[in-house]
Amino acid sequence: MAATLDIGLIGAGAIARGMYVGAARALASSAVRLVAIADAVPEKAEALAAEAGATAYADHRALLAHPGLAAVVVATTIGTHAELALAALRAGKHVLVQKPMATSLAEADQLIAEAERRHLVLQCEPPHVMHPYADQVRQDIAAGRIGQPCLVVSRSAHAGPPDRPWFYFQEHGGSVIFDMGVHALTWVLGVAGPAARVTAVYTRSVEERLINNAPLRPDIVDNALLTLQMRNGALASIITNYCTVAQLSPALEVYGSQGTILVNAPQAGYMRFSSGGVLERPGAGDAAMHWEIPTRTTGHQALPGSISGGREFSSPRLTSLGHFVDCIRTGTPPIPSGTLARHSLEIMVKAAEAAATGQTQELETTF
Numbered sequence: 001m002a003a004t005l006d007i008g009l010i011g012a013g014a015i016a017r018g019m020y021v022g023a024a025r026a027l028a029s030s031a032v033r034l035v036a037i038a039d040a041v042p043e044k045a046e047a048l049a050a051e052a053g054a055t056a057y058a059d060h061r062a063l064l065a066h067p068g069l070a071a072v073v074v075a076t077t078i079g080t081h082a083e084l085a086l087a088a089l090r091a092g093k094h095v096l097v098q099k100p101m102a103t104s105l106a107e108a109d110q111l112i113a114e115a116e117r118r119h120l121v122l123q124c125e126p127p128h129v130m131h132p133y134a135d136q137v138r139q140d141i142a143a144g145r146i147g148q149p150c151l152v153v154s155r156s157a158h159a160g161p162p163d164r165p166w167f168y169f170q171e172h173g174g175s176v177i178f179d180m181g182v183h184a185l186t187w188v189l190g191v192a193g194p195a196a197r198v199t200a201v202y203t204r205s206v207e208e209r210l211i212n213n214a215p216l217r218p219d220i221v222d223n224a225l226l227t228l229q230m231r232n233g234a235l236a237s238i239i240t241n242y243c244t245v246a247q248l249s250p251a252l253e254v255y256g257s258q259g260t261i262l263v264n265a266p267q268a269g270y271m272r273f274s275s276g277g278v279l280e281r282p283g284a285g286d287a288a289m290h291w292e293i294p295t296r297t298t299g300h301q302a303l304p305g306s307i308s309g310g311r312e313f314s315s316p317r318l319t320s321l322g323h324f325v326d327c328i329r330t331g332t333p334p335i336p337s338g339t340l341a342r343h344s345l346e347i348m349v350k351a352a353e354a355a356a357t358g359q360t361q362e363l364e365t366t367f
Contacts, residue, residue, distance in 0.1 A: 002030065002031050002329055003031065004031045004032075004033060005031060005032050005033070005070055005071065005325060005328065005329070006033050006035045006036075006066075006068045006069050006070055006071075007024060007032065007033065007034050007035065007069070007070070007071045007072070007073065007321075008034075008035065008036040008037070008038070008063045008064070008066060008069050008071070008072045008073070008093075009021070009024075009034060009036070009037045009038070009048075009054075009072070009073045009075060010037075010038050010039075010060045010063060010072060010073065010074050010075065010076055010084050010088070011038075011039060011073075011074065011075035011076040011098075012037055012038075012039035012041070012044040012045045012047070012048040012049075013039075013044065013075070013076075013164075014164075015075045015098060016037070016048065016073075016075040017048060019075070019319075019320070019321075020034070020073050020075060020321055021034065021048065021051065021052050023319045023320070023321040023322065024052070024321060025052075026319075026322075027321065027322055027325060030325070032321075032325055034052050034053075034054050035054050035055060035066060035068075035069065036049075036054055036055045036056075036057060036063045036066040036069060037049040037052060037054045037055070037056055037057070037063075038056070038057040038058065038059060038060045038062065038063035039058070040058070040059075042056070042058040045057060045058060060084055060087060060088075061087070064087065064088060064091040064093065065091075069093060070093065070094060070328070071093055071094035071095070071096070071121075071324070071325075071328060072088040072093045072094070072095055072096070073095075073096045073097075073098075073321070073324075074088065074095065074096070074097040074098055075098045076098070077166055077172050077173055078098075078100065078103065078172070078173030078174065078175065078178050078179070079103060079171070079172050079173025080173070081097050081098060081100065081101060081102060081103075081173075082101065082102035082103065082104075082107035082108070082110070082111060084097075085097040085101065085102075085111055085122075086107075086110060086111055086114060089111065089114040089115055089118060089120055089122070090114065092118065092120070093120070094120050094121040094122075094324070094328050095111075095115070095120065095121070095122050095123070096121075096123045096124075096125070096320060096321065096324045097111075097122070097123070097124055097125065098125045099124065099125040099126050099178070099182045099183075099186075099341070099344075100124075100178045100182055100341065100344070100345050100348065101124045101338065101341040101342070101345065102345060103173055103178070103345075104349070105342065105345060105346055105349060105365075108338070108341065108342040108345050109342070111338060112338040112339065112342060115338060121324065121327045121328050121333075121334060122334070122337075122338045123320070123323070123324045123327065123334035123336055123337070123338075124334075124336055124337065124338055124340070124341030125320060125336065126182065126183055126186050126320075126336070127319075127320045127323065127335075127336050128183065128186045128187050128190055129186060129189070129190035129335055129336055129340065130190075130323065130335040130336065131190075133252075133263045133264070133269065133270055134187065134190040134191055136270060137191040137252075137254055137261055137263065138190075138191055140261060140272060141191070141254070141256070144258075145258075145259055145272065145274050146254065146255075146256030146257075146258055146259030146260060146261060146272070146274060147256040147257035147258030147259060147275075148233075148256055148257040148258075149192060149230075149232060149233075149234045149254060149255075149256050150234055150235070150255050150256060150257060151234060151235050151236070151237070151253075151254075151255040152188050152191065152192050152230070152234060152235075152236040152237070152252070152253065152254050152255075153236070153237045153239070153252070153253040153255075154184035154185070154187045154188045154236070154237070154238055154239070154251065154252045154253075155184055155239040155240070155247070155249060155250075155251055155252075156180045156181060156182075156183035156184035156187075156238075156239075156240050156251070157180060157239065157240055157241045157242070157243070157244035157247070158180070158242065158244055159242060159243065159244060159245050160206070160209060160222065160242030160243075161211075161242075162210075162211060162212075163211065163212055164211075165211050165212070165216055167179060168209065168211070168216060168218035168219070168220055168222075169218065169219055169220065170219055170220055174218075174220050175220055175221075175348075176220060176221060176222050176223070176224060176240055176241060176242050177221075177224055177226075177240060177348045177351065177352070178348060180240045180241070180242070181224060181226065181238055181240035181348065182344060182348065183240075184238045184239065184240055184251070184252075185226070185238050185344050185347060185348070186336075186340075186344060187251065187252050187263075188228065188230075188236045188238065188252075189340065189343065189344060189367070191252070191254060192230045192232060192234055192236060192254075193230060193231055193232055194230070194231050194343055194363075194365075194366040194367055195228040195229065195230050195231065195236070195343075195347055195363055196228075196229050196230065196231045196362070196363055197228070197229045197360050197361060197362050197363055198226060198227070198228050198229075198347050198350050198351050198354055198360070198361050198363060199226075199227050199351075199354045199359075199360040199361070200224060200225065200226045200227065200351035200352070200354045200355040201224070201225050201355055202221040202223070202224045202352070202355040203221060203222075203223050203224075204218065204220070204221050204222050204223070205222055205223040205241070205243050206218075206222055206242070206243060221355075222241055222242040222243060223241040223242070223243050224238075224240050224241065224351075224355070225237065225238070225239060226238035226240075226347070226351050228347065231366070248266055249265070249266075250262040250263055250264055250265035250266075250271075251263055251264035251265075252264065258274060258275040259272065259273055259274035259275055260272070260273050320336070323335065323336075337367065339365070339366075339367040340367040342365055342367070343363075343365045343366060343367045346363055346364065346365045347363060350363065
């Protein structure tokens, strides 16, 4: 039997509760323990720790000193990800960090270098690149079932978080691109590989919002379109915003010279049409088309499973946390790697430059 692996969780908000506490509980039979939870708001750490059977801390430094702690999940506000992940790596802990891994390329490079220097696992959300649908798209492309990939379109959007004001302000790392666009972008990179250049258009479509029943005027853009030229020659379009109340579109569209693939559409989770063939809807049965209403479950967290229920993966060992644990125990590099996350971050950072200057930006990183 594998040795017990003790994990700490920095952050006790909705993402921490929704993505990691349950996953840790599901992995308990594999000798995984969530033993410590920290949050800058002590009451939140205490409440979640009581629920999880863990020790609560009001400071991440105290959590990092917890006896026997081997790994840390960073699930805090966007602007703190890099600082907390770096502190955990320097303390000798394996790190799973929420998206984006950082807000600058210099920070991302520092995290990757620190993990490599200390021979630690650095895994970065989101996990879509290892989703079974992403793997199926890659297989279909490799087998020539849709011919030469020509265009990839991906969407990640909802009406905006209704209860957490920090998402709407730059000083806290708020960004519709960092929060939502990263999901659509990761799907594109996961099926089409790295990008070569990016251009973008940004705007703020909703000047005032009602958050926690109080008026709020954001200082972030809430509506963005990114266009990529992929290194494989295809084009890609990323649609992301806090302006989508309902939609009738797949989350991912892949158009090839001889066929089309749709992923997470209202009609079915996976559809493929090849020239001269038939429309395939594996597992869809007679499911009818319906409107999808993005929510914090199916939209905000962008869980890539069934749109009617929104589960990430069917097996706990295929969740982000399960993959993280396997990588620690086997020494295998994580599929949602630091280099993939850095490439994604470069695209998002340079997309902002493109939107501000009106000029296409060349990309330097890859994965």
